[in-house]
Amino acid sequence: MPLPLHRDPAPPAPASVRVVGLGASAGGLAPLEAFLAAVPPDSGLAFVVVQHMDPTRKALLTELLRRCTAMPVTEATDGLRLQPDQVFVIPPGQDLTVTGGHLRLNPPTQPRGLRLPIDHLFASLAADGGARSIGVVLSGMGSDGTLGLQAIHEAGGLTLVQSPETARYPAMPQNALAHAGVDIVAAAGELLARLLAALGEPAGTGSAAPPDPAASLDAILQRLREHTRHDLSDYKPSTLRRRIDRRLAVHGLSSLAAYADLVRRNPSELDLLFQEVLIGVTQFFRDPEVWDELRDQVMPALLDRVPPGQLLRAWVAGCSTGEEAYTLAMVHAEAADAFTQRTGRPAPLLQVFASDLSPTAITVARRGQYGPRVAEEVGPQRLQRFFRPAGDGYRVAPSLRDRVLFARHDVILDPPFTRLDLLSCRNLLIYFNAALQRRLLPLFGYSLRPGGVLLLGSSETVGPAQNLFTPINPRSRLYWRSSHTQSAGAVDFPVSPRPADPTHTEDLPLSASSPSSTSLQTLAEQALLQAFAPAAVLVNEQGDVLYVHGSVGAYLEPAAGKANWNIHVMARPGIRTPVAVALRQARVESRAVQLPDLPLDPGGADTAVGVTVAPAPQAGLFIVAFRPALPLSPDRPVAAGRDATDEALRAELLCCKDEMAALRREMLASAEELQAANEALQSTNEELQSANEELTTSKEESQSMNEELQTLNQELQTKLDDLALAHSDMQNLLNSTDIATLFLDNDLQVRRFTEPVTRLIHLRESDIGRPLSDLATTLNYPELDADARQTLRTLTFTEKEITTSDGHWYMVRIKPYRTLADLIQGVVITFIDITAAKELESRLRQG
CATH class of the missing domain: 1.10.155 (Chemotaxis Receptor Methyltransferase Cher; domain 1)
Incomplete structure (x- = not known):
């Protein structure tokens, strides 16, 4: 797990407008309105809004957002070009992405309930805009938007999240804060101001430098x-x-x-x-000419060198999100095909150790799923062979994924991977100062086998470690590990955190003559340890090797198959059993155990070694020290008492063999029973797993539908508020005209009336729904009910001048009630007081 791939984001392609992606779900309408209401009309930004919507209903979001902003609000269409100072809203039942400054609509690839439209939008913004991309997550349930914010953050863009305490549904903001690198957290109405401040010139770069x-x-x-x-x-x-x-x-x-x-x-x-x-930017087959040379020249030489049955081991230090590690595995697969055609035998398999310091990058790499840009980076043939479609992108094929082991690792503090045939460390050293580079390059040399390959970035060199590496092609930064021997004592192993240097100095030039700050005491101790201390390993109670001092290759060797740093596996056959017994004895008795003159080979005819197993100062750890191997000869005396115990040992060995045979029979019987039980448990586990997946799918579908219903409910509530306001406006308008108006339905029952009507017809609120014929009136108009029915039947306009019992005159107009859809839903009767006009007319006639 080396340090992350600390690479500066590549500059994005020139774009005419910077895009802000807004993602919301349940409870998201209010924060969307608050955010857009704060946007000035000349911000120069384009806003793309994605909200979870019911795909079976017409969306009202576009209309609702128009009320809160002066910017044009448009529902997105496929191919629509993004324009600054405009808002674009996703339509229902579609996935919305941004490509080349244009909006793209696609039918969802996931079933309803499993769709993540916000992640799709944000991932496309990261791919299209790089460091110019901006993502905002607002109120909502679930975790949609988290992966998209991760993509934007890794591309160097800005990520903003509504503070969970201000969100009506805080699940989406909380998930984003927990798993994505979020730059700004604030209330929805404050996010825009924080965003515009972040888009300005970085603070601290002006002429007024801080004091220290x-x-x-x-x-x-x-x-x-x-x-x-x-x-x-x-x-x-x-x-x-x-x-x-x-x-x-x-x-x-x-x-x-x-x-x-x-x-x-x-x-x-x-x-x-x-x-x-830890932001890292990488891609598949970055610098294609380097990978072509690795496939055509370097990899064939490595495959020819590896013995049959042995793995080819590689380490990708600073793997970021995994593209380079998978690229190496693809290059090996292509070189292996050529090797098989050339030699007629299977090529050695590859084990890639890919490591990075960023846990987020490692999670993405382990998932092995990437966006649609993979198709352009790898080409159609590799895409078909090494990838499988997944969502709107691609997932690494299992055969390729099995070749790569991802782990979190700090190349500065953690021990390195060893016995490597290839080490790739591209564009990582350029971010370290000269002193750290001088320390890491010998460490890389120690990790590689003689004849191994070191691959560096285009701006990196081996510097003062030229005696350890021979250039293959200086331009592509490929180097052979030379056969020059290098003792472990000459390498600064990062096994524990080093004390921090309290001062910061400018980087020194890469010079081997640069003075060291190591004290004379430390130098003397290192020299004495290298000259006189025996080769040894530090192990735990299980025998796992934690630290190696000196050269132990004569006594320990790696076993074939998967890498296993355990002394019980690595010890030479002649000393394996005695060392295991001594380790157990030292653990039980808490004392040092001496093993003199153990034969390294089972026959004991070549060499012997003395082994000491002693408890280490730290509990649970043991030191296994090896004295230099000495040649055995017939004249060399054997340890005292050895001949006398040979017969007893032979008898004990025969007894042990009988016990082992009996135990083996019992073990076989138990294994059969366990196998049957294991198969039954596996079958039950498969059934439970299937049921769990169905329940999980149902839960996610229910949650998604609940979010859609919440969104729809919020939109409908807003509409109801608008209708209530419109009703109040209409009621006030009618009352302000002071015209008596009566609304009847198709059965001539009272539906609504204005206050002035009560002066003519005795009405109150409880009379809503009563027939017109049952109402008492002061009008001298017995034909009112009949005329209303006539108007309803013929849809003709009726107008009459009618007197009242108190001597007033009214113009009575009866008209059909038409809806916006031109449907007849009753009649409207208006009563206009014309008493003054009639009195004037009477006086004129008398005069």
Whole structure:
């Protein structure tokens, strides 16, 4: 698990507009409105909104968002070009992605309930915009958006999340905060201001430098070391400053001192900074000419050298999200085909150890699923052979996945993988200072077998370790490991954290003559240990080798098959059993056990070795020391008492053989019973697994439908609020006209009326639903009911002048009630007071 692949994100292709992806689910309408309401009309950003929707209903989201922003809000269509200062909304039942500055709609590949439309959008933004991509996760249930934010973060983009305490449904924000590198967390209405501040120039880069930036940087690295147990002080200061400046911009800070105070008050920021430093950008077959040379020239030589039945071992240090490790496995598979055709025998298998410091990158690599860009990077033939379609991307085929073992590993602090045939460390050393480079290159040389291959990045060289490596092609940075011997004592093994250097100095030139800071006492102790201390290994109670001192190759050797660093497996046949007995005895009796003159070979005819097994100062650990092997000869005296015990040992051996035979018979019978029980349990486990998968699928489908219903309910509630407001407006409008109006349904029953009607017809709220003929009125109009029915039957307009019992005149108009769909739903009767007009008319006639 080496250090992560610390590579700066590749610059994205020029784009005319920067895109902000907004993802929400249940309870997301309110935060969407709050976010968009804060957007100025000239931000220069385009906004793409994805919300979980019911695919069987027409969406109202576009109409609802138009009320909160002055920007145009458009429902997305396939091929629509993104424009700045506009909002684009996903339609129901579609997956929305961004490619080349255009929107793309595709039918969902997953069944309803398992769809992750927000992840799809964010992944496409990361692939299309790289470091310019922006993703925002708002309220919602489930975990949609988390993987998409991871992709944006790894591409160097900005990731924002609504603070869970302000979200109506906090599951989506909480998942994003737990598993994705989130840059900004705030309430929905505050996210836009924080985003615009982060898009400005990074803080701390102006002319007004902080008073003591080196001291502040030291304080930040110290807290990072205490929080993560990883020391980044050996990184180039320029690299660290560039990554920290990005965090300064996110928080709107102006100096390293202010950021140091922030991480002191908010330790969770250290996790975000650590992930920021670990951002790695890689791809399949990056620098194709290097991989072609590795396949056509280097790999055939390695395959020819490996004995039959032995694995070819490779280590990819800083594998990031796994593309380079899988590329190496594909190159081996293609070279193995050529080897089989050339020699007529199977090629040696490959075991790739791929490691990185970033747990997020390792998780992605282990999953082995990548986006649609894989098809362009590997080509159609490799795509068909080594990948399988998965969602909108591709998953690594099982045959390729089985060849790669991913692990988290720190190349600075953790022991390296050894006995390697190939070591790939590309674009990692360039981020380390000169002192760390001088320490790591001999370590790489020790890890490789003589004749192994070292692959570096295009900007990296072996520097002062030229005696260990011979260039194959300096341009492609491929090197053979030379046969020059290198003792383990000359290598600085990273087995424990080293004390941090409190000062930061500029990188020194790569020079072998650079003075060392090691004390004379340490130098003397190392020289004495190398000259006089015996070869030894440190093991635990199970015999696992934890540390190697000196050269132990004469006594221990790796076993064939899967790598196994256990002394019981690696010990030479002649000493394997005595060492196991001595280790058990030392553990039980807590004392040193001496084993003089053990034969290395079963026949005991060549050499003998003295072995000492002693408890180490730390409980549970033991030191197994080997004295240099001595040749055996007939004249050499044998240890005292050896002849006298031979007969007793032979008798004990025969007794042990009989016991072993009996135990073997019992073991075979038990194995048969266990096999039957195991098969039954496996069958039951398969059934339970199937039932569990069905229940999980049902749960996810129910959760998705619940989210869609929540979204629909929120939209309908908003519509109801609008309708209630419109009803109030209409009621006030009718009352303000002071015109008596009566609404009747198709059965001429009262449906609604205005206040002035009560002066003519005795009505109150409880009369809603009563027939018109049952109502008492002051009108001298007995034909009112008949005229209303006539209007309803013929749809003709009726108008009459009618008097009242108190001497007033009214113009009565009866018209059909038409809906927006042009359906007749009753009649509308209006009563207009014309008493004044009639009185004026009467006076004019009399005059």
